[in-house]
Amino acid sequence: MTQEPVDDIVDATYCALCKHGYAEMTMQNIADECDKSKAALHYHFDSKQALLETFLDALLDNFEDNIADLDGDDPVERLFHLIEYVLTPPADDDGTPDAEFKTAILELKAQAPYESVYRKRLTAFDEYLCARIETLVADGIDEGLVVAERDPEDVATFIKTYLTGAQTRFVATGAPFEESHRLLVEYIRTELLVDGVNVDVSEVPA
Amino acid sequence: MTQEPVDDIVDATYCALCKHGYAEMTMQNIADECDKSKAALHYHFDSKQALLETFLDALLDNFEDNIADLDGDDPVERLFHLIEYVLTPPADDDGTPDAEFKTAILELKAQAPYESVYRKRLTAFDEYLCARIETLVADGIDEGLVVAERDPEDVATFIKTYLTGAQTRFVATGAPFEESHRLLVEYIRTELLVDGVNVDVSEVPA
Secondary structure: OOOHHHHHHHHHHHHHHHHHHHHHOOHHHHHHHOOOOHHHHHHHOOOHHHHHHHHHHHHHHHHHHHHHOOOOOOHHHHHHHHHHHHOOOOOOOOOOOHHHHHHHHHHHHHHOOOOHHHHHHHHHHHHHHHHHHHHHHHHHHHOOOEOOOOOHHHHHHHHHHHHHHHHHHHHHHOOOHHHHHHHHHHHHHHHHEOOOOOOOOOOOOO | OOOHHHHHHHHHHHHHHHHHHHHHOOHHHHHHHOOOOHHHHHHHOOOHHHHHHHHHHHHHHHHHHHHHOOOOOOHHHHHHHHHHHHOOOOOOOOOOOHHHHHHHHHHHHHHOOOOHHHHHHHHHHHHHHHHHHHHHHHHHHHOOOEOOOOOHHHHHHHHHHHHHHHHHHHHHHOOOHHHHHHHHHHHHHHHHEOOOOOOOOOOOOO
């Protein structure tokens, strides 16, 4: 038996979240996005929460794939590419409703204290991102690029907290990702890199 | 004519937000918290949005008062106290439902793209906090405590983004404020302070 119907539903959930936001989105909205009946959706999922649980799992898998295999000749370049991936401005111009999706994710974060299913997945995202940054920082220390005094776990938690703040401020106040990105790159250059290390990542703003 | 009825409504809104969260809170919930009728509430406010506009204004006034007059012998001590004020763990033990309130505020942030009234106030919070940090950093440079190479506006935006992230992670994943606090103090000590400057703020974790 193929997983395709569930994949379709996951894709439809993304579209429905972007169009309606988390609070207003119904099972019917999701059904409309994949030409299925509400009954067909309920065959696979008992509730909106159960569906969103599967959706968040798929999102986490995708996120893990994307940050597992980063471009870059050394760990610091890969760290810059990771940050770029997380802080890329929403691609509204080509029709992808990414700003709306970031808003829906912030709604899910605000629901996490009430829905343990969301909290569990959001915590998994958080921990996965932290572990990835920690490894890159530790590798950077091993290769003599990052100053040895820094604790990789602390640095990872610090950067992860900052990245979360950049996403929240983007939704809440429209703070541009470009500025958040620039300041984080500056922090890494002045605070983390060994003097004289010059990481050439053309996509990263000076 | 006294402002007291509106003050009562503002207090009642705080309690109703904590009990019900933003999405579920109704005008009736607020009325219940201040022994007023829903009609009395509508005499002062056309809608939940209009009421929350006044509520956010009152909150901003209170926030401005609290961070205008900070304890501390120098700008860096005052910066540490400001951070302590923003990152104080919720006071659930004494019955204040602060964790619930932080969750409600995150719900408001997620609504900001749809409600310009919220975005305007949240932006005002953001700008006020940024301006306060910027002044403290600039004063710290003038007094020889903060390294002169740092740009006060950039530092303020960076710290503000981090503070927002700490609040979001607290709600979404339960990340403890104590750790977010410790890492920010460490950043300020290693990155911002002139070598040899030792700011003695007993309340700040080492």
